[in-house]
Amino acid sequence: MNSPGRWLLRLFTHAIRRYLVGAEQRWVFEQPPQGWVPPRVERTSLYLHVPFCRHFCPYCPYTKVPYRESLVEPYTRAALAEVDWWANAIGPAKITSVYIGGGTPTLALDSVARVLRRVRERFRLTGDDGSPADICIETNPADVNEETVQRLHDMGVALVSLGVESFQPGNLAAIGRDYQPIVAERALALLAESNFASVNADIMFALPHQTAADVTADLARAVQLGADQLTTYPLFTFPYTTVGQYLRLAAVRMPNLHMRQAHYRAINRWCMEHGYERVSVWGFKRGAVPRYSSVTRDGYIGIGPGAGSHLPDGFVLNSFDLDSWMSATCHGRGAVALRMPFAGEMSGWWWLYWRFYDTRIPLDNLAMTLGSDADKARGWLKVVERAGFAARRDGQLELTESGAFWLHLAQNYFALNYVNTLWTQARQAPWPQAITI
Ligand code: SF4
Known part of the structure; x- marks a missing residue:
């Protein structure tokens, strides 16, 4: 436009x-006033942001830093301190679901396990009906192996999502993903046979040069390999990412609105014809498996650099800078950088x-x-x-x-x-x- x-x-x-x-x-969004503390909360969800990536995808808008093993321990200590800060502020709330995203959580699973232990100690981690709270995690194709699966089970993860994006080498190359389709295929098959409550595959559409038939072929392959949920999303073009530059370098054009609508329709039709129901604007699932979802919770607290929290009286956002976030949380101050209070019926x-x-x-x-x-x-x-x-x-x-x-x-x-x-x-x-x- x-x-x-x-x-x-x-x-x-x-x-x-x-x-x-x-x-x-x-x-x-403004700096919170001096002495501000979050309100008490009875029931909420928790988001844990793990900011490490080995490879930076040019379209990615999320908060991340290059993975270095030496960063994991200071990150973990800061995350533990932040869990304590939230627990002291909002009280021992019931946490009904946990979502672990990034970055690449599978690069720091020991760290994730320690943070989850602390969450269990400081909060009541339980579903509304007394069942265990849903624990969902994002996984990266190159990191999924038998050991990863065992660790995920050990920490109580029930729902896993794999960032497949596409099974076609040309499409993966167009968006700068650094693995071959066979890596994602093996990872998805392994997750699907490993007794998780649900396995979601992320598939991208509206990629340069991609056709609607390419997208539905990717959906079919994901289902054949055992995914029972599919999250489809278009290539977002955040101006601050390097994707614009990357796509120009590759001399390709983004699909127009007409093409995008054709892809969206093809995805819907394919999912309906293959027994999947739409559960969100981007997501589809089959059967009675619990729904995999990251963002539609009514309230949540965020742990990690750049993590947001949705509190009863407004939104808050942590510092995006890893060092500043670590320093603030380790000094027991919390790392909330910005706050937008709710007025009227905003909630x-x-x-x-x-x-x-x-x-x-x-x-x-x-x-x-x-x-x-x-x-x-x-x-x-x-x-x-x-x-x-x-x-x-x-x-x-x-x-x-x-x-x-x-x-x-x-x-x-x-x-x-x-x-x-x-x-x-x-x-x-x-x-x-x-x-x-
Ligand atoms: S898309 Fe995922 S793996 Fe790629 S840079 Fe972003 S967070 Fe890292």
């Missing part, structure tokens, strides 16, 4: 969010945003979660339904295929304009003053 178009779209979304959430919500609107992401909106919960804005939300949902983007089923509003496609585009826009603004500026200084999104 050209600059005037982007500017107009930004103006439009500013007007919408002001109308929906209200003028009292300030969209500014409820945020809940509704993630229910859209789930592609199912439970209509009975609107009054409870959106309070005085519930009628406004009902009005908007009616518009969505009349436009053919959603249909009622069993007391829920379910997104249609076109609704899910447009939502995925909106999320791409959201990522580019909000997450990108926040992450770009947050990584320019260890303790930024303020960031307006």
Whole structure:
């Protein structure tokens, strides 16, 4: 999109969010006031960020540093100190799920195991029905072997996700992944036969030169190798990543909107025809396996550099700089660099945003979660339904295929304009003053 178009779209979304959430919500992340401590929390989830990578993929927007063995011990001590800091601040909350991402968690599994032990000591790690809390982890094809599998079982991991991206050498090369398809194939087959509650495969679409048939061939291969969940996502182009430069160097063009829609439709159709149901705007699963998901939790605390936390009264973000994060947590201060408090019914609107992401909106919960804005939300949902983007089923509003496609585009826009603004500026200084999104 050209600059005037982007500017107009930004103006439009500013007007919408002001109308929906209200003028009292300030969209500014600022340094927390002196002496700020997080509020007490009864029930939440936990995200652990492991920031090490051996190889930097040019499209990747996540917080990471080159892997060095000597960094793992100081990182682990800082993560343990941060678990203690959160436990002292919010109390011995019930943690219903843990998500371990990165970076590359499989490069530091001993460290992850130690942090999980501390989480178990300081919090109540249990599901709502008394079953064990879900522990999900991202794995990297090159690191998966019998020993990795055993360690994951030992630490109680139930759901694993493998970053396959594609089984086709040309596509892997186009996005700068450094392994051959056979490595991902072996890793996926091993995970699938290793008695995890669920195995997810990440598959990318809308890659340069990729066809819809390429994408569905990747889905078919993942399923053949035993994946029971599939997460499909397009190549995001965060301006601060090197992907733009990388793609220009390779003299390739990104697929246009028409191509992207064709890929999205092909993925949906293929999944429906092969017994997979859509469980989020990007994700599909088969059968009764527990759902693998990283982001749709109603609240979470984040451990690690750049990790975010969703608290009852707002969002907070840790320092992105590894050294600053380690120094702050090891001195017992916590590493929260920025905070955006919620005003009005912002917490409820945020809940509704993630229910859209789930592609199912439970209509009975609107009054409870959106309070005085519930009628406004009902009005908007009616518009969505009349436009053919959603249909009622069993007391829920379910997104249609076109609704899910447009939502995925909106999320791409959201990522580019909000997450990108926040992450770009947050990584320019260890303790930024303020960031307006
Ligand atoms: S995509 Fe994954 S492996 Fe690649 S640089 Fe990003 S975090 Fe590291």
